[in-house]
Amino acid sequence: MSYDFLWQIALILVSTKICGLITRRFQMPQVVGALLAGLLLGPAVFGLLPSDSEMIKQLAELGVIVIMFSAGMETDIRDLKNAGKSGFLVAMLGVLVPLLGGAGLAAWLAPTENMLQNFFIGTVLTATSVSITVEALREMGRLQSRVGNTILAAAIIDDILGIIALTIMTSLGGGGESIAVVLLKIVLFLVVCCFVYVVGLKALDWYIERAGRRDLRRFPIAAFVVCLMMAWIAEHFFGVADITGAFAAGLMIGATKKAGYIASKFEPVQYLFLAPVFFASIGMTVVLPAMNTQIVIFSVLLVVVAVLSKWLGCGAGAKMCGFTTRECNQIGLGMVCRGEVALIVANKGAEVGLMPDALFGPVIIMVIISTILTPILLKLAYRGEDDLQLEESPLENRSEALEQLDIVTDQLLTREQEIKEKNQKH
Amino acid sequence: MSYDFLWQIALILVSTKICGLITRRFQMPQVVGALLAGLLLGPAVFGLLPSDSEMIKQLAELGVIVIMFSAGMETDIRDLKNAGKSGFLVAMLGVLVPLLGGAGLAAWLAPTENMLQNFFIGTVLTATSVSITVEALREMGRLQSRVGNTILAAAIIDDILGIIALTIMTSLGGGGESIAVVLLKIVLFLVVCCFVYVVGLKALDWYIERAGRRDLRRFPIAAFVVCLMMAWIAEHFFGVADITGAFAAGLMIGATKKAGYIASKFEPVQYLFLAPVFFASIGMTVVLPAMNTQIVIFSVLLVVVAVLSKWLGCGAGAKMCGFTTRECNQIGLGMVCRGEVALIVANKGAEVGLMPDALFGPVIIMVIISTILTPILLKLAYRGEDDLQLEESPLENRSEALEQLDIVTDQLLTREQEIKEKNQKH
Incomplete structure (x- = not known):
């Protein structure tokens, strides 16, 4: 079995995210960046991925x-x-x-x-x-x-x-x-x-x-x-x-x-x-x-x-x-x-x-x-x-509830980790 | 492209979980069940999966x-x-x-x-x-x-x-x-x-x-x-x-x-x-x-x-x-x-x-x-x-914190859904 799929997936993840963050900076949806990343990786431009x-x-x-x-x-x-x-x-x-x-x-x-x-x-x-x-x-x-x-x-x-x-x-x-x-x-x-x-x-x-x-x-x-x-x-x-x-x-x-x-x-x-x-693969097949x-x-x-x-x-x-x-x-x-x-x-x-x-x-x-x-x-x-829907009506719909929960999760787990580390130092 | 991998993954998920729940009923780790599920699905027993x-x-x-x-x-x-x-x-x-x-x-x-x-x-x-x-x-x-x-x-x-x-x-x-x-x-x-x-x-x-x-x-x-x-x-x-x-x-x-x-x-x-x-594939290759x-x-x-x-x-x-x-x-x-x-x-x-x-x-x-x-x-x-470590010292380590959080997440999202449905009825 070839292990090439490991770096291929890593490359897809990192390039779709970077391109997504760039397109978002230009007020465009991140999915545009992900599509462009696939186009760049595929045979149409750099040919990095098969x-x-x-x-x-x-x-x-x-x-x-x-x-x-x-x-x-x-x-x-x-x-x-x-x-x-x-x-x-x-x-x-x-x-x-x-x-x-x-x-x-x-x-x-x-x-x-x-x-x-x-x-x-x-x-x-x-x-x-x-x-x-x-x-x-x-x-x-x-x-x-x-x-x-x-x-x-x-x-x-x-x-x-x-x-x-x-x-x-x-x-x-x-x-x-x-x-x-x-x-x-x-x-x-x-x-x-x-x-x-x-x-x-x-x-x-x-x-x-x-x-x-x-x-x-x-x-x-x-x-x-x-x-x-x-x-x-x-x-x-x-x-x-x-x-x-x-x-x-x-x-x-x-x-x-x-x-x-x-x-x-x-x-x-x-x-x-x-x-x-998925998003990268669309561009990659071109x-x-x-x-x-x-x-x-x-x-x-x-x-x-x-x-x-x-x-x-x-x-x-x-x-x-x-x-x-x-x-x-x-x-x-x-x-x-x-x-x-x-x-x-x-x-x-x-x-x-x-x-x-x-x-x-x-x-x-x-x-x-x-x-x-x-x-x-x-x-x-x-x-x-x-x-600004999110800030006006928190928890208005399910996916926003998820986003809120995500932030709470992050704060909770970060805090817990800090406490643990403090305890270990003493 | 063949779409067979869809039912294959579904079959793996459902059989590893069912076998896992069965082995757990016998006080054994679920991973034993997942391994047995792979053995059952593979060519050694039923030959359902290639x-x-x-x-x-x-x-x-x-x-x-x-x-x-x-x-x-x-x-x-x-x-x-x-x-x-x-x-x-x-x-x-x-x-x-x-x-x-x-x-x-x-x-x-x-x-x-x-x-x-x-x-x-x-x-x-x-x-x-x-x-x-x-x-x-x-x-x-x-x-x-x-x-x-x-x-x-x-x-x-x-x-x-x-x-x-x-x-x-x-x-x-x-x-x-x-x-x-x-x-x-x-x-x-x-x-x-x-x-x-x-x-x-x-x-x-x-x-x-x-x-x-x-x-x-x-x-x-x-x-x-x-x-x-x-x-x-x-x-x-x-x-x-x-x-x-x-x-x-x-x-x-x-x-x-x-x-x-x-x-x-x-x-x-x-x-x-x-x-x-992964667990099923071990048994499947036999x-x-x-x-x-x-x-x-x-x-x-x-x-x-x-x-x-x-x-x-x-x-x-x-x-x-x-x-x-x-x-x-x-x-x-x-x-x-x-x-x-x-x-x-x-x-x-x-x-x-x-x-x-x-x-x-x-x-x-x-x-x-x-x-x-x-x-x-x-x-x-x-x-x-x-x-019974979990109940004695909640949040003692990271994976238990995750388990606790998981239950809280579930309660929060279930509650939110109930409220939403109630609002829609009125």
């Missing part, structure tokens, strides 16, 4: 699963239900506008062979990757708001609409499963989620009551098991993204009696280990392809269409639901990020001959730029809002 | 690194220094007695070809693997005691003596590095450790003072980076075990002003994710070989010699240093565990023709049985001692 390490990839997958699981724990299912209707409209327009925009751009400029390939470029633009937005909103203390819940609801529905769009395209292209099977799977997955939510919640709460305060460690472990199994089941049996399964598991765990305690234990697992690996002038122009326009179509599409959906213009911008920009989902879609398209090889470069560039732009644009969309 | 997953192996390595890092954080370097002299005697006799015992047994019964091969079997028996003992002592609240410190000191010295013995054997066998180079490397590693301890501690404490209470997360991250780098440097440049490097890093971090806070953040990373994977009667008899005797020689050798060393008979048994039994180090030594021997293939089976059996026996025997050696 882009094909299976270990890093799987840790990154665990990282995004834990991020979405935590987002689920912080979300109240009632808020999500209330956001469902507006989320549906936002997601619907957020899929249709990029689909048409991408297809139009491809028909105009790309070296595609038929209409189906043009529409496939549009399909690549439909998939929102919400994890970066979740992290940025959490840093700004805005995840648990009407806007935050609408983005979460829209992202889940977007995931499902994206699967449907991809299935229609690939079955038109002559490969993949039939649309009926895919729809059936999605419905079954929702049934499983409801079942797990209702029955799992009852069972866990019964177990928590019964076990009392003995061996508290069993609860975070049980929660992690539920999270991992739901993520795997979603991906393996239902063709839904693993992070959607993890989010559903988080919703359920977040409703149990030990939700706060469990969340406090997942926090260090996330920021100390898994989340930095290998810039050789390109000619036509492709460069197409890339630039693809980025513009990708950002504008999501922003305007989702923003228009939000406007119809009565959000203010400011909130519409926040929702629209929160949905801009594409992330790894677009790359997976592009790969599936290549398998059935819908994705010309020459267009992989532009898609990769679109993913990087939209991912790095999202937290920056979001920060701008929230500019001027009162960010 | 024994060759690179991901699981690397996570397990991270697990044992974090376990030893935490043990380092809990250890006071002054106590360790005080335990150094007795630790040296314990380790010395704990290497010599198994070396001679193993060589004698091999000369008598094993199908070896020359005296060098006989002594190599003895060398395989010298390496103590202390992580299981650390976990068992921690569970019993006995890690921070004179016995615990002596075991830790002896295990570190044992590691170094083991490397020297292995080097002498392999260079006599005609392969590997010269003994002078190896000794030089060990001395250099100790110099690096001292340097990191003195300079790193000063630098970290200066940084902690300067940063104040802003963004506390940076400290656990910095600590993890130091841990990973020391582990990698030890293994890669100096040929010392990675866990020795991690332990040294833990000693340094444990002396900083934020030691308690950092330890509290590593706790969930350990029990929620990495440590169960593939029982085909054996004839002669080899079966040899295996049984090898186990007996392995356990008795460490127990008596280390116990005799402890006796010379003035420990009571009870403490000598605790120290001797704490050093019995062999773990993965013996397998690595056996593999190195096979490379230079010192290890007959037929004897791999007995070595594997010796490793499994000594590993599972250690926490059971340790528990017996501590039987009758007052285990």
Whole structure:
């Protein structure tokens, strides 16, 4: 066994944190710095880390699963239900506008062979990757708001609409499963989620009551098991993204009696280990392809269409639901990020001959730029809002309670250590 | 990328916890259950998990690194220094007695070809693997005691003596590095450790003072980076075990002003994710070989010699240093565990023709049985001692402070959640 993963993880941790602290100094979310750190470490710039390490990839997958699981724990299912209707409209327009925009751009400029390939470029633009937005909103203390819940609801529905769009395209292209099977799977997955939510919640709460305060460690472990199994089941049996399964598991765990305690234990697992690996891995996989002038122009326009179509599409959906213009911008920009989902879609398209090889470069560039732009644009969309929520209403929500507790923990343990050392000197 | 690692980790977490709770019901440490869970999951019994997953192996390595890092954080370097002299005697006799015992047994019964091969079997028996003992002592609240410190000191010295013995054997066998180079490397590693301890501690404490209470997360991250780098440097440049490097890093971090806070953040990373994977992986790698009667008899005797020689050798060393008979048994039994180090030594021997293939089976059996026996025997050696330390002297040591804090955290967050829910109902 090679021990190289030790310094690789150390390098990822130290560089994501340093870059994060630098971007924060410029009033930008730390997640921007973490993404840039990955880009610097990967083959695109310094090439310090291999882009094909299976270990890093799987840790990154665990990282995004834990991020979405935590987002689920912080979300109240009632808020999500209330956001469902507006989320549906936002997601619907957020899929249709990029689909048409991408297809139009491809028909105009790309070296595609038929209409189906043009529409496939549009399909690549439909998939929102919400994890970066979740992290940025959490840093700004805005995840648990009407806007935050609408983005979460829209992202889940977007995931499902994206699967449907991809299935229609690939079955038109002559490969993949039939649309009926895919729809059936999605419905079954929702049934499983409801079942797990209702029955799992009852069972866990019964177990928590019964076990009392003995061996508290069993609860975070049980929660992690539920999270991992739901993520795997979603991906393996239902063709839904693993992070959607993890989010559903988080919703359920977040409703149990030990939700706060469990969340406090997942926090260090996330920021100390898994989340930095995930953020860095996004930048690390970037290998810039050789390109000619036509492709460069197409890339630039693809980025513009990708950002504008999501922003305007989702923003228009939000406007119809009565959000203010400011909130519409926040929702629209929160949905801009594409992330790894677009790359997976592009790969599936290549398998059935819908994705010309020459267009992989532009898609990769679109993913990087939209991912790095999202937290920056979001920060701008929230500019001027009162960010001092923490001091005004301490313990207002769960993650702030955790932050307070963290500071108390630190003071308590530091004090205890000082006493111990004083005793030893005497 | 395959998503199978999701259910594999979930299965490991749930089975190690359930088996751990069962063994605890029988008054045995939970780590025994975790080891048995791995044996059940692996190819030796049910074969549910693959024994060759690179991901699981690397996570397990991270697990044992974090376990030893935490043990380092809990250890006071002054106590360790005080335990150094007795630790040296314990380790010395704990290497010599198994070396001679193993060589004698091999000369008598094993199908070896020359005296060098006989002594190599003895060398395989010298390496103590202390992580299981650390976990068992921690569970019993006995890690921070004179016995615990002596075991830790002896295990570190044992590691170094083991490397020297292995080097002498392999260079006599005609392969590997010269003994002078190896000794030089060990001395250099100790110099690096001292340097990191003195300079790193000063630098970290200066940084902690300067940063104040802003963004506390940076400290656990910095600590993890130091841990990973020391582990990698030890293994890669100096040929010392990675866990020795991690332990040294833990000693340094444990002396900083934020030691308690950092330890509290590593706790969930350990029990929620990495440590169960490590314990399970030990059992999972077990593939029982085909054996004839002669080899079966040899295996049984090898186990007996392995356990008795460490127990008596280390116990005799402890006796010379003035420990009571009870403490000598605790120290001797704490050093019995062999773990993965013996397998690595056996593999190195096979490379230079010192290890007959037929004897791999007995070595594997010796490793499994000594590993599972250690926490059971340790528990017996501590039987009758007052285990209610926690209630008698709350906050007496750091890990108990953490446990108390954990319960307070739980109560606080549960209460806060109830208030929130009550407010929502009105």
